Amino acid sequence: MILCITHAQDTFTIDRVQQRLEELGYEGFRFNTDEFGTKYRLRYRLHASGPQYELRCGTRTIDARQIKGVWYRKMWDLQIPPSLDPTFVPAFLKEYRNSLHIFLDALKVPWINRMDTDHAVGANKLLQLNAARAAGLIVPQTLFSNHAEDAVRFFDDHGGNVVVKLHGALSKTMDGKGSFFPTTRLRKEDVPMLESLSACPMILQEYIPKERELRIIYIDGEFFTGSLRAPELADWRTANTTLVQWEPYELPPAAKDRVHVLMTALGLPFGAIDMIVKPNGEHVFLEVNPQGEWGMLEKYLDFPIAATIAEKLVNRIEQHG
Structure with a gap:
């Protein structure tokens, strides 16, 4: 059995991966983490022969020893029972999160990704940029600061060609719906607002002129790359979706080699890498999202991403023995 960690609103991608797992002879058990406190129960028992961890959903009980591998797709915020007294919400969240991690930590099996x-990687974009540069990739000049003077100096040093963004995304979706602060081109009239950095540190980067934007899906050495010619915006998710059309793109072998070195160094079998192709053909690394979205590439470009995730995980399980 393979545990597929996701959430109740996840569609398309989870179904495709589970379908391929079944074709390969492995049952995929879907675990909606947002429903852990409302529809699942965890049991831990310490026997003379060792600990026993069980996950229950309805009438079904899964022993941790039955799980041969884990596909970590998404971790979602816990649903809070509407009848729960607000006074007990902090305790509910704390104890259920602890219980969830106790169960998942017990799974000493192959994961994509651990x-x-x-x-750790997803929460540290500066780590990513440093590792990418060490792997031979081109990265933008970057400043992360809460100091207005630093930001103004960076803006001036780059002739006003600067973008600003949050270190962490507010939105969990690829379409930018909900709370969302997109990567934004900084204008001269915006500079006085940099005084507010003391309330919220932000990342400033040199603006990279772009011929194309790439979303590269890396799966244990395999590459699937979609490209788009978005309007001249710092973040394509702010564009009218009718103007955003994905096209297949063949990443040059040298870029593939460097991305492979990067992902190996970061310890990630899977990741969604964002890059820019400059008008002169240079490829510039922006970031890697270990839980990045890829359903649009499978849907619109017919890339076998779901099947490859399933196959790579099964390969790891069988090599693990």
Whole structure:
């Protein structure tokens, strides 16, 4: 059995991966993490022979020893029972999160991706940029600061060709719906607002002229790359979706080699890498999202991403023995 960690609103991608797992002879059990406190139960028992961890959903009980591999797709915020007294919400969240991690930490099996590594890399874009440069990739000049004078100096040093963004995304979706602060081109009239950095540190980067934007899906050495010619915006998700049309793109072998070195160094079998192709053909690394979206590439470009995730995980399980 393979545990597929996701959330209740996830569609398309989870179904495709589970379908391929079944074709390969492995049952995929969908675990909606947002429903853990409302529809699942965890049991831990310490026997003379060792600990026993069980996950229950309805009438079904899964022993941790049955799980041969884990696909870590998404971790979602816990649903809070509407009848729960607000006074007990902090305790509810704390104890259920602890219980969830106790269960997941017990799974000493192959993962794509391991949760601790996934979170560590996803939460540190500066680590990513440094590792990308060490792997031979071109990265933008970057400043992360809460100091207005630093930001103004950076803006001036780059002739006003600067973008600004949050270190962490507010939106969990690829379409930018909901709370969302897009990567934004900084204008001269915006500079006085940099005084507010003391309330919220932000990333400033040199603006990179772009011929194309790339979303590269890396799966254990395999590459699937979609490209688009978005309007001249710093963040394509702010564009009218009718203007955004994905096209297949063949990443040059040298860029593939460097991305492979990067992902190996970061310890990530899977990741969604964002890059820019400059008018002169140079490829510039922006970031890697260990839980990045890829359904649009499978849907519109017919890339076999879901099947490859399933196959790579099964390969790891069988090599693990």
